[in-house]
Amino acid sequence: MPTCPICGTEVRGDTGFCPKCLRRLMTGEPTGGKSRKKLIGIIVACVIAISAVVIITTHLPKEPSGDVAEIEQVAVSAYELAKGLFAPELTSLQRWDVWQDYAGKQVKWTNELKYMSTEEGLVVYFLNPTDWARTEVAASFDESQRSSLLNLKEGDLVTYTGVLASFGQTDIRLTGCSVVSLPIVPLWWNGQIDTRSKRILVEDEVLSLGPGTCDDAAERLSPKITAIDIKTGEMLWESDETGSILVGIDSLYVYAWHLAQIVPMSEPDYPWYWFASDITALNKTSGQIGWYSFLSEGVNCLEQDGCLLDDWSQSDFVDCCILGQSVKEEIADMGEPGLTFLADKPPLSELTYEYQGVIYRSACAVYGGVGAECAALQALDRQSSDILWMMTFEEQGVNDFSIVDGILYVSTDEGVGAFEL
Known part of the structure; x- marks a missing residue:
């Protein structure tokens, strides 16, 4: 029978007070003897168990956290x-x-x-x-x-x-x-227009395509000057005249120069020739002729042996006829604001644009077959000169390109398109 922890009097297990010393016994309070020894044993066992857990967890190898190690990045194009x-x-x-x-x-x-x-x-x-x-x-x-x-x-x-x-x-x-x-986000592409060997001039809402040299104008059948809506890529018009060279563009007109015409002025013993050229101003949106000028003064011709480059985009010599500044001056006198001459645009090999810290230029690379093609479009970081990317436009190469207000306009032999940079 349990005893009172104070006086040792035996008490019943369900009583709340000691009958001798009247001490109140707390619920769950051990009443002495075997119960106290049992409690001490439980406490000792718990201490041993806790110590064992601490030792085991301290010496066990740590498990991986589950996080995947980050892959090292390398900055190379x-x-x-x-x-x-x-x-x-x-x-x-x-x-x-x-x-x-x-x-x-x-x-x-x-x-x-x-x-x-x-x-x-x-x-x-x-x-x-x-x-x-x-x-x-x-x-x-x-x-x-x-x-x-x-x-x-x-x-x-x-x-x-x-x-x-x-x-x-x-x-x-x-x-x-x-x-x-x-x-570069494609905005539009038009592959239904004859673009072979043609260069680009952009002004306001019109892109004009046309041969830039006499060779380009005469090397194949019916090369014509074309105007395109730069927002939709749809063709606005195509000139009726063949063999024309694209000279310039302004806010109202696209300017074409026709090949020098040789007019024989025969005399019995002294044949000689009169050299002339025809400048035509075509309305930029309709293609209708606004005005034209027939030049003869200031146009001289060299002997065939003395011919210089007939590249209009690089010089003022066309088919051995020295035009000097006469064509430019004639257009400038009658032209509208925003006048730009194709002659002032560098050839593709020297053409560069810079936009938002990136330099765009043409480059030579091997693509589309054997040998180097020098018409890939290349983008370089302006500060480091690192090549960011190179594009061949499905291995067709670039005839010409322009960048206006963050839009890249590209002409290839297979079409012309616009891309947002």
Whole structure:
């Protein structure tokens, strides 16, 4: 029977007071004897158990937190890596040594989409032309990227990320790729217009295309000057006159110069010739003739042996006839505000534009076949001079381009288009 912890009197287990000393017994209070020993044993066991847990958890190896380690990124363009990796003077061992600095690292590249394949997963092949090799990038995407890839088409310039996985003879392979953006957004493309060997002049809402030299105007049948709506890409008009050279454009007119005409002025013993040229001002939106001028003064001609370059865009010599400033002066006297001459626009090989810290220019690279093509459009960082990307416009090359208010206008042999930078 339990006892009172004060006086030792035996009490019943359900009583609340000691019958002798009248001490109140608390509920759950041990009443002495075996109960107290039992409580002490429980406390000791708990202390031992807690100590064991502390020792075990202290010496057990820590489990991984579950966070995936970030992949190291490397700032190198596809062009620069291919240039160093596929340098023709490198041996296979040297090439492998170059690769070790990049393998397994993540890159952010911009390339022109060549085609897509689903034979071995979602693989997109990008053009990556260099100065001496026609290289490409094979980028593997997982299924989560399918919807993004469905919005792309061949010829798009795409910015994407991926991990450098391996390389072949002329290709670099990436895995875990994701589409980031389109650095130049296609606004429109018109492939129904004859654009071969034609140059571009842009003024206000009209883009005009036309031959820039006598050679371009005469080398094939019926080259004509064309005007295009720069917002929609639709053709506004095409001139009736063939063999004309695009001279200039202003806020109202597109100016054409017709090939020098030789008018014989015969005399029995002294044949001689009169040289003349025809300037036509065509309404920019309708193509109707606004005015024309028939020049004869100040137009001289050289003997064939003394002919100079007949490139109107680089000089004032056309078919051996020295026009001097007569054509420009005639147009300037009658022209409208915003007058721009094609003669003042550098040839494609020297043409550059700068927009938002990026320099755009033409460049030579191997694409579309054997040998270097010097009509790829290249973008360079103005501060570092690093090549950001190169575009061949589906390997057609560029005849001419202009950048106006952040819009890139490009003419190739297959059409003309506008892209937002």
